[in-house]
Amino acid sequence: MTSISVRLASIALAVSALAISGRAAPAERPNILFIFADDHAYQAMSAYGSRINHTPNLDRLAREGMLFRNALVTNSICAPSRAVILTGKYSHLNGVLDNRLSFDGSQQTFPKLLQRVGYQTALIGKWHLKTDPTGFDHWEVLPGQGHYYNPDFRTANGPTHHEGYVTDVTTDLALEWLQDERDPSKPFMLMYQHKAPHRNWMPGPAHLTLYDGMEIPEPETLFDDYSNRASPARNQEMEIGRHMTLESDLKIIPEKGTRAYQQYMGSYGRLTPEQKRMWDAIYEPKNAAFKKANLQGRDLVRWKYQRYIKDYLRSVASLDDNVGRVLRWLDATGLADNTMVIYASDQGFYLGEHGWFDKRWMYEESLKTPLVVRWPGVVEPGSESGALVSNIDLPETLLEIAGAEVPGDMQGRSLIPILETGDAPPDWRRTFYYHYYEGHEGAPHAVARHYGVRTERHKLIHYYDADEWELFDLVNDPTEMHSRYGDPAYKEVQEELLEELKRLQTELKVPEKDPYQEAR
Ligand code: SGN
Ligand code: CA
Secondary structure, X not given: OOHHHHXXXXXXXXXXXXXXXXXXXXXXXXXXXXXXXXXXXHHHOHHHOOOOOOOHHHHHHHHHOEEEOOEEOOOOOHXXXXXXXXXXOOHHHHOOOOOOOXXXXXXOOHHHHHHHOOOEEEEEEXXXXXXXXXXXXXXXXXXXXXXXXXXXXXXXOEEEEOOOEHXXXXXXXXXXXXXXXXXXXXXXXXXXXXXXXXXXXXXXXHHOOOOOOOOXXXXXXXXXXXXXXXXXXXXXXXXXXXXXXXXXXXXXXXXXXXXXXXXXXXHHOOOOHHHHHXXXXXXXXXXXXXXXXXXOHHHHHXXXXXXXXXXXXXXXXXXXXXXXXXXXXXXXHOXXXXXXEEEEEXXXXXXXXXXXXXXXXXXXXXXXXXXXXXXXXXOOOOEEEOOOEEHHHHHHXXXXXXXXXXXXXXXXXXXXXXXXXXXXXXXXXXXXXXXXXXXXXXXXXXXXXEEEEEXXXXXXXXXXXXXXXXXXXXXXXXXXXXXXXXXXXXXXXXXXXXXXXXXXXXXXXXXXXXXXXXXX
16 A cells, blocks of 8 residues: 555544544544653642642643543553553553563554554653664654763664753754654654653753742651551651662762762763853852751751752753743644643652652552643543543553554553543443562662552552551541551451452452562
């Protein structure tokens, strides 16, 4: 077939799929712009009611689209979350159980299926799945975690290097592709994926002094003592007080010749002399004041929290600005009307809640991720959904939008009915299965492996190595400070949840033995 007949055939296919689903066929299939952040907590997005920052451009998407209050991830860590989105399958089926494993790019992914129905696909920015991306007509990705300043990228034609701040550079590359390189005769699907605001939270030049002279409010559980929960909550290594480093995390220059100095130079050392001058002028006086104050105990934790949260929010500010640039480009080119824009993060993040940074847990802050969808003419502007939705639902949603057939082995569900009507269909999921695997010896942050079930109101968690359980009542205890597992008052709920957990594991084909061992 010629490319024109392929296109016509694919449009016919799309139109018939839309006709089957009972919706009017739009004149053209929409473009898809998938904007993805790394470790962006919903607590740091004003559309979600942030108490600590403003994100006007992300909020604009929420004002013009739908905001999901319960967008849950199946495995709260970077590479696994990305693999779930590409495949629509839980980690035990897509093979990426943890950050150490590589993605098998020969498997079915939604970008490949979009290509088959005539979409042009591109991926720019953070990738983190080790193997070369497949299913993309164009890709330029950060190797591994990438760098904040003067980042290197990988492409199909070898490495590239770009001077500047990674969030700006990623946006420049995305806009260049949209403007000059894509094929305007085809609908596009662009995955525009940021490194920010991932650890070590290095702000960009435009936001280095944002929040100076201000105190950011502390979360109420900053000094959690981890009582009334199972032992893993106490035994992790993700406390701001005990585990966040002054050097690479908090930009206090370590002594030369130390390991900390080497680590610090891994990021700071990449700055150009000009960038270093700008950086030093801002951090050095603050660092000197910190050293002089010789803080201890809670005062030190409070200082660390302030330095952390400000750098984190500065990194978010640049993300927000750059999303604004892309939204304005869509406006200016007239593409906004026929482009679905999705904003999400790979998981949530702790901003001092429970005294923590990082993610991984089935507790709320890491289980939930921001998710906003703008789709002009379909989604009611300013609408919200509280349905239990997930990153695993995204590929099926995008396939349906493109008029592609949804393979039966995907495990999520298309969000289209919710996007169209604002309401979840009566048979929408009321329970959600979670499974975290990265609990091996020496794993970063030492969070025990666990799985569990979340309902609208309750959450049951099993830390299966130690065989400990937790049960939370999110209405009576929204900050999850008191496990009710074994509490006679929750006997019935507990039994129901245990049963539902088993049912979900069977339905989702979770192997009885943790596939983690076999994957090594
Ligand atoms: C690195 C970070 C961890 C982080 C993981 C995973 N340490 O190991 O804090 O949890 O990445 O993050 S760092 O010293 O390298 O910053 S993820 O987003 O890629 O899953
Ligand atoms: Ca992440």
